[in-house]
Amino acid sequence: MLHVAEAARVSVATVSALINGTATVSPELSQRIEQAIRDIGYKRNAIARSLKMGTTRTIGLTVPHITNPFFTDVVSVIQQAFDRAGYAVMLCCTDEDLNTQDDQIRLLLDRMVDGLIVARVGDGAILKRIVDDANVPVVLLDRICEGVDTDAVVLDNQRAVFDAITYLINLGHRRIGYITGTSDISPMHDRMAGYREALHAAGLPIAEELIRFGNFHEIDGYNATMQMLSSHDRPSAIFSANNPMVIGTMKAIRDIGLSCPEDISVACFDDFPWSDVFQPQLTTVAQPVQAIGEQAANLLLDRLAGNRDAPPRKLLLKGRLMIRNSCRPHGATVQSVSA
Amino acid sequence: MLHVAEAARVSVATVSALINGTATVSPELSQRIEQAIRDIGYKRNAIARSLKMGTTRTIGLTVPHITNPFFTDVVSVIQQAFDRAGYAVMLCCTDEDLNTQDDQIRLLLDRMVDGLIVARVGDGAILKRIVDDANVPVVLLDRICEGVDTDAVVLDNQRAVFDAITYLINLGHRRIGYITGTSDISPMHDRMAGYREALHAAGLPIAEELIRFGNFHEIDGYNATMQMLSSHDRPSAIFSANNPMVIGTMKAIRDIGLSCPEDISVACFDDFPWSDVFQPQLTTVAQPVQAIGEQAANLLLDRLAGNRDAPPRKLLLKGRLMIRNSCRPHGATVQSVSA
DNA sequence: AACGCTAATCTAAACGTTTCGATCATGTCA
DNA sequence: TGACATGATCGAAACGTTTAGATTAGCGTT
Structure with a gap:
């Protein structure tokens, strides 16, 4: 950005103002700056921005196993939702292991994720502590957690x-x-x-x-x-x-x-x-994987949009029995499934 | 870190030295610092660190669809490999769409990922340009790309x-x-x-x-x-x-x-x-999803470990025909599959 | 002509680290 | 005893942004 500012003979503040639209900048300076940006091939450094702003536009998502088709689908839906909202998502698989999960959540928090969606594992004690002193919003997915009083979306x-x-x-x-x-x-x-x-x-x-x-x-x-x-x-x-x-x-x-x-x-x-x-x-x-993923994403996005103090919201969704042909009346030997 | 330094009555430089082991610090100061870290519950800010160090210990991974079982498995393997190495992975799904892919890769590069694994989509022109001026190592997964001369692991x-x-x-x-x-x-x-x-x-x-x-x-x-x-x-x-x-x-x-x-x-x-x-x-x-994922991860980790100038490496793996019972001799009506 | 108002631009501090070079004891040796 | 190496610690600059507040220019009022 410094280079851009020099090339356009303006201050970095003006460049920043133009890029973010936070202040009006005159047409001629705008043009000079835009030209300089193109010439130099300037890309804003999101890391520096995050440091200053205190927000990374990145969320963390942990699931036990991505190969479990339920989680595959939910991860996919969540990823799409945050992609649309301009967020990146860091994915972690805990492999149903408590220590792995704790490490990964710490890793995510170190990286200053703005929020967390977690399908937890093991007992909730450590998770509770982490959630308490990390002051990022957390939504629990699929698995609620005694004593961790936060947004959640689970099935009945x-x-x-x-x-x-x-x-x-x-x-x-x-x-x-x-x-x-x-x-x-x-x-x-x-x-x-x-x-x-x-x-x-x-x-x-x-x-x-x-x-x-x-x-x-x-x-x-x-x-x-x-x-x-x-x-x-x-x-x-x-x-x-x-x-x-x-x-x-x-x-x-x-x-x-x-x-x-x-x-x-x-x-x-x-x-x-x-x-x-x-x-x-x-x-x-x-x-309802689509709904579960979308609701989880929406809950978090709502918190990220600033709605921090609303009381925790618990969403309880309904499953649906898909009756096919793997179950027969007991004792039946015929082909028909009619009970 | 400033608070820790004050609480321990040392300079931030000393705290940093202790945390990173980059210089010897005397036992008594070490103890004071560690105590202060515990008291305050200090966590190093990885964003600030990244800004200074120029490295995020994060990689980007883009695939067309995570719900395609091939990619599900490969993503899982790659995620595990980088997790072991202390890297976070940002996952993007391009939905087989070229524009989405370009946006996502730009998003990842903005966030200063240290490397990229991409199962590309569409024609390679833009990808080539991106790869050229982003100077992070890229490994192509599953799909090679005319003119993009970089590490790759694909099937025969x-x-x-x-x-x-x-x-x-x-x-x-x-x-x-x-x-x-x-x-x-x-x-x-x-x-x-x-x-x-x-x-x-x-x-x-x-x-x-x-x-x-x-x-x-x-x-x-x-x-x-x-x-x-x-x-x-x-x-x-x-x-x-x-x-x-x-x-x-x-x-x-x-x-x-x-x-x-x-x-x-x-x-x-x-x-x-x-x-x-x-x-x-x-x-x-x-x-061989396990091998594909591991090889891709290894290629990238090797580059990240500093081996930047080695010539591009192309790995060609072999598929395996799993013969089961969904194919019969043509014209056969019997149960047996013997050709 | 002096004044205030607005709009455009800039200066400089801040975000939380790392690290270079400087400082300061302390002990060793001639 | 003075010179000097050694080891521990520190001060301050730097990474690339954002932004509050200062400055400047332009313009209409009186």
């Missing part, structure tokens, strides 16, 4: 799983396996609650051996399914509370020589683009 | 498609539909060349009506497939040069009342996590 997980399990119960299933991630994050906790509630509402007992915990990965779903299917009194249906784990479930069913939906019904949380085209077409709980 | 696309088409030919297919994206990016160009080469090598004619162009999206694959299948002399096999488009292909096959692989064989470029578990299990060309 309990209701969604309740509906799905009730659907299976109505198909006649009595022993329904349930594969979940660790319960220390709210969606897993709430989904489990939905499972229990549905069984309870139907007057069915809760068989603890049908509830298996994994670490969100395919292999965990595989192992959990293997264990359940090897028992003498195996479930007639399995619900996986997480999408990557259901791949493991399907592989286990195949490897053990059974097939879905003939021998066992399967449903899972989180829809994916292929679910319509391949067999079995998996019955899933679809989250 | 021609060979990969040659192998896939040859496989179909060996199954007895003579009329093989080919669905591709626009040819202005190198992978699409090279894959098409592989298609033509394979037909040519087998002495088969190239039927131009069997070659359809789309814009990488599911709907394009759907329309292209619909057109081909509606013709009186439809192909017995279809190869889709892009993964999202194959979903459209499968939907079109279903909607038109045919089935795969009984009536028509299908294969496509880019593997995806579900391909093993659902029917038909799609035969695909798998890219």
